[in-house]
Amino acid sequence: xxxxxENLLNWISANPHWAGLAVFSIAFLESLAxxxxxxxxxxxxxxxxxxxxxxxxxFWLISLASFTGAALGQVxxxxxxxxxxxxxxxxxxxxxxxxxxxxxxxxxKRHGFAGILVGQFIGPIRAxxxxxxxxxxxxxxxxxxxxxxxxLIWAPAYLMPGVVVGAALTFDKQxxxxxxxxxxxxxxxxxxxxxxxxxxxKAKKSEKELPAKRRWVFxxxxxxxxSIISFLGITDYGGLMVELxxxxxxxxS
Numbered sequence: 001x002x003x004x005x006e007n008l009l010n011w012i013s014a015n016p017h018w019a020g021l022a023v024f025s026i027a028f029l030e031s032l033a034x035x036x037x038x039x040x041x042x043x044x045x046x047x048x049x050x051x052x053x054x055x056x057x058x059f060w061l062i063s064l065a066s067f068t069g070a071a072l073g074q075v076x077x078x079x080x081x082x083x084x085x086x087x088x089x090x091x092x093x094x095x096x097x098x099x100x101x102x103x104x105x106x107x108x109k110r111h112g113f114a115g116i117l118v119g120q121f122i123g124p125i126r127a128x129x130x131x132x133x134x135x136x137x138x139x140x141x142x143x144x145x146x147x148x149x150x151x152l153i154w155a156p157a158y159l160m161p162g163v164v165v166g167a168a169l170t171f172d173k174q175x176x177x178x179x180x181x182x183x184x185x186x187x188x189x190x191x192x193x194x195x196x197x198x199x200x201x202k203a204k205k206s207e208k209e210l211p212a213k214r215r216w217v218f219x220x221x222x223x224x225x226x227s228i229i230s231f232l233g234i235t236d237y238g239g240l241m242v243e244l245x246x247x248x249x250x251x252x253s
Contacts, residue, residue, distance in 0.1 A: 009047040012057075019057050023048055024069035027155070031073030033080060033131035042123065042158065049159040052251060053166015059159065059252045067155035070120075074130040074147045081134025088135060104128045108136065116146035120154045156252075167247040171240065178237055179244060182228050189221040189228075196221075 012019050026044045029035055045066065051057050081088060104125050108115045116138075119129035133143055164183065168176045196210075196218040203210050232238035 005043050005047060008044060009051070012048060013051055016057055019048070019051075020061055020065040023062050023065040027066040027069030028073040029069075031070045031077065031126060031130075031151075033077035033128055035127070045158045046162040046165070049162020049164075050166035050169070051162075052159060053163040053248070054169065055251070059156070059163065063156045063159060066159065067151050070151040070154060071147055074120075074151065075144070077128075077130035078134040078138075078143055078147075081131040082137065082140075083134075085135055085137075088131070100124055101128055101132065104132045105136070108132045108138075112138075113142055113146050116143065117150045117153075120147075120150035121157075163248060163251060164244075167251060168244055170247065171244070175237070175240055179240060182232065182237070182241065186225060186228055189225040192221045193218055193225070 008022070012022050023045070026048075030042075048057065048062060052059050052062060104119070107119065107125060108129060111118065116129060116133060119125040130143070130147065165180065168179050171179065196214055199214070200210055232241055
């Protein structure tokens with residue numbers, strides 16, 4: 001699988017005029033019901049993002065290709081589910097994934113419109129959520145609006161990690177590792193702190209208390225974030241981080 005991904009990325013790098021079609025195909029297949037489970041789309045799109053970061057491809061053209069392919073894949077999946085309904089559960093190639101379909105169906109029933117938005121960012125669910133929406137006869141207009149919003153955000157968001165890596169590779173090897181480590185740790189800290197604040201808000205509404213260890217996790221992440229910011233502020237890596245940000249901005253502006 002890794003060799004296949006590497007070969008495809010090498011081909012895209014050597015044939016940039018075909019990159020849009022290649023990315024369209026990758027995003028389409030990854031978003032297609034069940035088929036997407038076997039497509040290493042995330043790795044491919046991150047790899048394509050690194051080519052953008054290296055200055056070989058245009059960020060917005062590739063984002064458009066990714067958006068179009070993903071949206072079309074989701075619409076096809078919805079159409080299949082809408083037309084065949086529960087008969088799909090009896091198809092041999094679908095029966096092997098019944099447990100995932102059941103989880104996706106439960107997820108969709110709980111979240112509905114928001115489930116399409118969030119599901120686009122969850123690998124296994126992305127490959128079946130639109131199929132489930134079709135089976136459960138979600139109104140076409142609501143589905144199309146949800147898919148357009150989800151894929152508009154998803155397309156550039158999934159390319160950005162690769163763009164950051166590609167842009168960072170223009171620095172020295174040691175600098176690359178330290179900069180990427182800082183970015184990953186800051187992103188992890190912010191994500192965990194955000195999850196805590198959201199869960200705390202939900203707990204207050206339901207008049208419940210979060211476990212004490214969750215508070216310690218929040219405090220630990222806050223300390224970690226402050227430490228990284230301090231490190232960047234007192235070393236030359238702060239300036240390199242700004243330079244990296246400028247490179248990325250030039251690539252996507």
